[in-house]
Amino acid sequence: MEEEVIFVSSDILVGEVAKIKVKGFRFVTMSCVELDGNTVNILYHFDKDLMLKHLRLTASKDSAVPSISSVYFAAFLVENEIQDFFGIRFKGLVLDYERTLYLDEEVKIKPFCRYTLEKSDQKEPVTPKNATGS
């Protein structure tokens, strides 16, 4: 089945999602994939009449991504999950667990990232160059 994939940037993401909602698409889920030490791909999956449409956003790990939970409330759960696993921050999340949806507060690593060791007293994430483990 042919599927539509649209590349978007952070600044137009919420507007594009709102347009998709107006067109009658159902929010299916989001997927996040680490590309390298600094960037991830976030895919937004929508469905209408059994046809999938995807938005693909390439985001930097250290900058916040706009949350789409104000458009699709159902997205809040998966955005919290991505925060837990990849350490990406979502700006404007309607219900923010602050990385404790699955993880305990003392967990500092991002389980799905290759270079994610972050000491509890460090504000900046450790980069691949000075990472000592994952």
Add this chain to the structure above:
Amino acid sequence: MLKTIIPFGPQHPVLPEPLHLKLTVEDEVIKEALPALGFIHRGLEMLANIRDFHQTIQVVERVCGICSMMHAMCYCQGIEEIMGIEVPPRAKFLRIIWSELHRMHSHLLWLGRFADSFGFESLFMQFWKIREKVLDINEATTGNRVIVSVNVIGGVRRDLNSEQMRWILSGLSWVGDEIGRLETTLLSDYTVKKRTVGKGVLPKERAFELGAAGPTARASGIAQDMRMLGYSALDQLDFEPVVETDGDCYARGKFRFCEVLQSINLIRQAISVIPEGEMRVKVKGRPEGESFSRIEQSRGELFYYIKANGSKNLDRLRIRTPSFANIPALLGMLPGMWLSDLPVVVLSIDPCISCTER
């Protein structure tokens, strides 16, 4: 009115798995509910990244026991799409037969627990007695009652001979008759209706808005069933999704009751037209690319995103289960409801926390 915070779960008689809801109530009426997860998160998506892509079948089968067959089928379908593998026609029909058997035993298990949630113990036992027959069929045809493990990339690992198929059909006749005997009790009994009609109502627009999946969506009038995609051999079978419109607990119960009968019908159709031939093809090479695979699991739409890089390990396996999608819908049902109705309503979405957390 003073607000009170009441914890529901993670341990509760109605919950087979741990889910915690923080309920804000005024008097006995729920005003707000917040979920807390993470009690049984196992990191299976991560495990899939460090296992060989063939071994990952065994990993995804353990996301959830009740729908293990569907998880493996959805995963294999995604890998087959990336690798351009054409599954033999016979294997496609065999997958449908076992997946519908899974749907039947999942729904029968749920119907029993549903009866149990409003204290109808004898009805609970009757449904579970019938479910045993379906598990017997699984065991006799695959060697296992629940985790049947028949899927491989490129087909299935077991075949059914004509004698087994006749035996399955006679077993299904018995199941159909037995379920028919319970229809009046489940759908017309005063006590059942009193506890389920008008409880946990999710209107169609709200179900769509909250991204509800499977029985939760279809019982609210949304005709959204991934089997309409015609995956595997479903494009060769006569299929119309079951839809209810009331969107309450009663509608969700009635819906699942009707879906058990529909699954029997689909298996009969599949057995009547299953072609002879191979049950699997040999797989060469390693997957490279990405795919989005969807099938209809017993609780709703199952979505797999697979990204492979040409090595034996996958780059990413993302699993979105229907129970995960139905959590926001559950939160939408609860405000304004009586606290005493909560167990029945929570159960009505068939929450699988193993699926939700993976």
